[in-house]
Every structure is written in structure tokens, then in C-alpha cells.
Amino acid sequence: MKNSKRYANEIFSDLWLPAEALEIRKDARDFADRILKPLSHDLNTTPESRDGFRHDVLQSIAGAGLYEIPFSTDVGGRGLGFPTLATLITMEELGYYAPGAASAFYDGQAILCGQTLNNASESIRQEFIPKLIKGEVICCFATSEPGTSTDLSAKAMQTSAERVEGGYVVNGHKRWITNSVAGDIVLLLCKTGATLTMLLVDMHDDGIRVSDPDMKMGNHAQLTADIEFSNVFVPEERRIGEEGSGLSVALSALTVGRAGIAALGVGMAQRAFDYSADYISEREVFGEPIALFQHWQFKYADHAIAIENARNLYQKAAMNHDRGNSSLSLMAMAKVAGSEVAVDMARDAIQACGGYGFARRMSAEGIDWPLEAIYRDSKIGEIYEGANEVQRWAIAREIFGRSITG
Numbered sequence: 001m002k003n004s005k006r007y008a009n010e011i012f013s014d015l016w017l018p019a020e021a022l023e024i025r026k027d028a029r030d031f032a033d034r035i036l037k038p039l040s041h042d043l044n045t046t047p048e049s050r051d052g053f054r055h056d057v058l059q060s061i062a063g064a065g066l067y068e069i070p071f072s073t074d075v076g077g078r079g080l081g082f083p084t085l086a087t088l089i090t091m092e093e094l095g096y097y098a099p100g101a102a103s104a105f106y107d108g109q110a111i112l113c114g115q116t117l118n119n120a121s122e123s124i125r126q127e128f129i130p131k132l133i134k135g136e137v138i139c140c141f142a143t144s145e146p147g148t149s150t151d152l153s154a155k156a157m158q159t160s161a162e163r164v165e166g167g168y169v170v171n172g173h174k175r176w177i178t179n180s181v182a183g184d185i186v187l188l189l190c191k192t193g194a195t196l197t198m199l200l201v202d203m204h205d206d207g208i209r210v211s212d213p214d215m216k217m218g219n220h221a222q223l224t225a226d227i228e229f230s231n232v233f234v235p236e237e238r239r240i241g242e243e244g245s246g247l248s249v250a251l252s253a254l255t256v257g258r259a260g261i262a263a264l265g266v267g268m269a270q271r272a273f274d275y276s277a278d279y280i281s282e283r284e285v286f287g288e289p290i291a292l293f294q295h296w297q298f299k300y301a302d303h304a305i306a307i308e309n310a311r312n313l314y315q316k317a318a319m320n321h322d323r324g325n326s327s328l329s330l331m332a333m334a335k336v337a338g339s340e341v342a343v344d345m346a347r348d349a350i351q352a353c354g355g356y357g358f359a360r361r362m363s364a365e366g367i368d369w370p371l372e373a374i375y376r377d378s379k380i381g382e383i384y385e386g387a388n389e390v391q392r393w394a395i396a397r398e399i400f401g402r403s404i405t406g
């Protein structure tokens with residue numbers, strides 16, 4: 001099977017997008033085809049290990065200039081008119097072949113950490129964003145803890161920053177922290193009394209211990225681990241925003257991150273669609289291609305509609321954000337649609353391809369199959385960066401108001 005067809009080129013369209021976004025899609029797709037496609041099976045199936053951090057992939061993304069996309073020219077970025085839109089289109093293209101790597105090295109590095117650094121003091125922006133763009137600093141974004149993650153309230157959070165002369169002393173324990181096994185800095189949400197504050201912590205400081213990476217169902221190229229902080233001093237000038245503003249700092253990054261997860265889901269769904277639609281056009285049962293059965297024609301038509309809707313939704317949410325009208329509910333709708341279409345499409349792609357869909361490698365023929373990895377990798381999109389139940393809650397809040405939804 002040649003499997004080279006991009007159905008998105010034929011039945012979907014970027015018609016209404018600005019020219020700069022179309023250029024970015026071309027560049028990002030070229031990068032994904034050249035660099036990620038040959039590595040994708042390895043990236044998507046190799047189990048996590050401490051020395052398995054893919055510095056090569058992060059450096060390739062930096063070398064191709066893809067970290068310039070979210071940022072303005074004064075810090076070395078491209079200065080695009082619609083940077084969020086372009087960043088999310090890049091996520092979609094990277095996610096097409098390597099969702100775990102895209103989540104770690106683009107959503108984590110460029111979006112969650114990039115947005116947070118971009119909202120920091122001018123000296124932090126100028127010091128760290130140029131390094132991020134060149135791949136000289138590996139960044140982590142840490143809000144989750146063993147006992148809390150969805151609930152980011154000062155009441156639930158245990159990691160604390162105590163005021164001392166010239167700064168803070170941090171003690172606590174974070175969990176699931178992407179890139180931490182190789183991290184240089186961590187953007188850390190901690191409790192300062194009854195409020196939350198975001199601090200930039202140097203991961204090379206004394207008193208920081210990172211566990212071995214978690215062994216997960218999917219996203220193997222996204223290494224997550226626990227970080228323990230024991231009496232770590234953080235100078236006051238490494239605070240991001242005002243003391244007590246940590247939750248809004250974190251949420252402003254997570255809001256864009258959610259649309260990033262939507263774009264990633266669209267990329268995964270499109271890959272599963274393309275691969276399986278090609279296969280069932282050729283593979284015969286009862287003397288006819290599987291695609292001849294109307295059951296599958298209708299399924300693929302429905303998936304085409306869902307993918308195109310999810311793509312339009314994340315692009316609309318991104319453009320809205322770039323126009324300064326960020327809407328929580330639009331971002332939430334995009335996240336739900338993009339993450340769920342990935343799981344639904346991957347499940348049906350495997351079903352339509354039968355045993356081959358379920359296989360990682362057909363050893364007798366030496367052929368690798370990608371669909372089982374997409375199914376595994378898609379599931380976390382419904383959970384991380386705000387579980388989909390919480391996204392639905394955010395949408396319901398705008399429908400019914402907080403007095404009803406809480």
C-alpha cells in the first residue's frame with residue numbers, strides 16, 4: 001500500500017485562512033514529512049526511559065525555525081499577524097506523525113511555557129524566549145501534584161513558596177511534569193498563603209529531584225516525571241506576574257494549550273483517516289474493496305465532517321484569540337471536538353482495517369502499522385490540560401451562568 005494520499009488536500013480547505021497561515025502550514029508539513037515521518041514509528045512506540053529524551057527532535061524543530069512562530073520579532077520570533085493560529089496549525093502538522101513529541105516539544109515548550117514566559121517581566125521575556133526559540137533551554141510547566149490537578153485551588157495545592165529576604169523558599173512535590181527529566185527551567189505554580197503564585201525555577205539548583213519517567217499507555221515520546229523541591233531558593237525577580245496572580249498566569253497559558261490539544265487531535269484524526277481510507281479502498285473482502293460497503297462510506301463521510309468541524313473550530317478559536325477576544329468557551333469547544341474526533345477516528349480506523357489496524361508491526365512482511373499508536377496517543381487528549389468534563393462545565397457556565405453551574 002503506497003499510503004501517500006492526503007485527503008485533506010482534496011476534500012478539506014484552508015480557503016479562508018490568511019496567506020501567512022498557509023505558508024506556515026506548508027513549512028510545518030514539509031518539516032513533518034522530512035523529519036518526523038521517518039522517526040514516527042520509533043517515537044510513537046519506544047517505551048519511556050530517562051535517557052530516551054529526544055534532544056534530536058527538539059533541536060530539529062528549533063533548527064527549522066518552528067519555535068519562532070508564536071513570538072514577536074523583539075524576542076527573535078516571526079512577528080506574525082495571527083501567531084496563535086499559525087502555532088496551532090504547526091501543532092496539527094507535527095501531531096499528524098508524532099503526537100507525543102508534538103505534545104512535549106511544541107505544546108509544552110512553545111505554547112504552555114512560551115505563553116507563560118511571554119507574559120512575564122520584560123527581563124524574563126528577553127532572557128528566556130530567544131533561548132527557547134534556539135532550542136537552548138528546555139522548559140517545563142508545573143501545576144499538577146500527586147493529590148491535585150484538575151482542582152488548581154490554593155486549598156488543594158501543597159507546593160508552597162515562603163517569603164524570605166530577596167525571594168521565596170519552595171518546598172513541595174509536582175507530578176506528571178513534561179520534559180522534566182531534561183529540563184533547564186520549570187514554571188512552577190505554588191501556594192503563597194491563601195493565593196497562588198507562578199515562579200521560574202532553575203532546574204539545576206540544589207534541592208530539586210526528578211524521578212524516573214512515568215510508563216504510560218501512549219505519548220511515549222512525551223516524558224513525564226515527578227519533581228520534588230526541598231528548600232529551593234527562588235529570587236524575587238524570577239516571579240511571573242504579581243504575587244497572588246499565579247492562577248490567572250497558568251490559565252492564560254492553559255487556555256491556548258487547550259486549543260493546541262484540539263489541533264493535535266485533528267492531526268491524529270487526519271492521519272488515521274488518511275491511512276485507513278487508503279487501505280480500505282484497496283483491501284478486498286468478499287471480492288470487493290471494504291470501502292464499497294455503505295456502512296464504511298457513511299462512517300468516513302461522518303468522520304470527514306467531524307474532522308473538518310474540529311479543524312474549523314480550533315482555527316476560529318485561535319483567530320479570535322489573536323484578535324484579542326479570547327473566549328474560554330470557544331477554546332473549550334475546540335478542545336472537546338479535537339480530542340474526541342481523534343479517539344473516534346482512531347477506533348473506527350482500526351475497526352475498518354481489522355487485525356492490521358490492531359498491529360504495531362507485521363513481522364513476516366516487516367511492515368509497521370501506525371493506527372494502534374494513534375488510538376493509544378489520542379486518549380490523553382480527553383484528559384490533560386483540563387478534562388473534557390471540565391471543558392463542558394466551562395461551556396455550560398456561559399450558557400446557564402455561575403449561579404447555576406458553580
Ligand SMILES: Cc1cc2nc3c(=O)[nH]c(=O)nc-3n(C[C@H](O)[C@H](O)[C@H](O)COP(=O)(O)OP(=O)(O)OC[C@H]3O[C@@H](n4cnc5c(N)ncnc54)[C@H](O)[C@@H]3O)c2cc1C
Pocket residue numbers: 108140141142143144145148149150151175176177178179216219222224380383384385386387388389390393
Ligand atoms: C502525558 C501527560 C502529560 C502531562 N503533562 C503535564 C505537565 O507538563 N504539567 C502539569 O502540571 N501536568 C501535566 N499533566 C497532568 C494532567 O494535566 C492531569 O493528569 C490532568 O489535569 C488530570 O488530572 P488528574 O490526573 O489528577 O485527574 P483528576 O484531577 O483526579 O481528575 C480525574 C477525572 O475526574 C473527572 N473530573 C474532574 N473534574 C470534574 C468535574 N468538574 N466534573 C466531572 N468530572 C470531573 C474527569 O473525568 C477527570 O479525568 C500531564 C498528564 C499526562 C498524562
